[in-house]
Amino acid sequence: MKGKTGDVRIGPAIEILTTVRGAPPGARVEAWIRSLLVEARATRVSLSILLCGDARMRRLNREWLGTDLPTDVLSFSSGERDFLGDIVIDVPYAARQARRRGHTLAREVQILLAHGLLHLLGYDHEEDNGTMFRRQRRILLSAFGEGPDGVP
Numbered sequence: 001m002k003g004k005t006g007d008v009r010i011g012p013a014i015e016i017l018t019t020v021r022g023a024p025p026g027a028r029v030e031a032w033i034r035s036l037l038v039e040a041r042a043t044r045v046s047l048s049i050l051l052c053g054d055a056r057m058r059r060l061n062r063e064w065l066g067t068d069l070p071t072d073v074l075s076f077s078s079g080e081r082d083f084l085g086d087i088v089i090d091v092p093y094a095a096r097q098a099r100r101r102g103h104t105l106a107r108e109v110q111i112l113l114a115h116g117l118l119h120l121l122g123y124d125h126e127e128d129n130g131t132m133f134r135r136q137r138r139i140l141l142s143a144f145g146e147g148p149d150g151v152p
């Protein structure tokens with residue numbers, strides 16, 4: 001893949017699709033996920049990210065998990081070695097969650113990217129006695145530092 005200056009990009013293929021207003025710019029999201037991939041030691045994999053709204057997330061959650069409500073993040077593992085799968089983030093949901101938690105939408109998206117990535121890497125917070133959340137905290141702190149609200 002060639003950039004504007006003709007340089008060749010090294011690393012995983014990251015596809016980002018935004019279907020909702022108010023989402024962070026795709027270039028920022030790509031930089032964030034690349035930082036998280038480095039911290040998670042998963043630099044030779046590809047994935048896709050969808051930034052969507054409540055209606056689409058509700059449909060996906062209903063179709064795949066049987067829950068007829070929107071949610072903040074969903075991950076869909078591909079089962080392949082080089083392509084991890086898809087991370088879907090509901091931007092309006094994330095914005096509401098960020099306001100309640102006292103931090104920015106950008107920080108919330110970073111948190112949700114880390115959470116979704118760890119699910120794609122095989123972590124499951126419902127069955128691991130906190131291992132996934134401890135790992136999430138470590139990679140967020142390493143990639144971005146502590147947030148303004150104390151949330152890594």
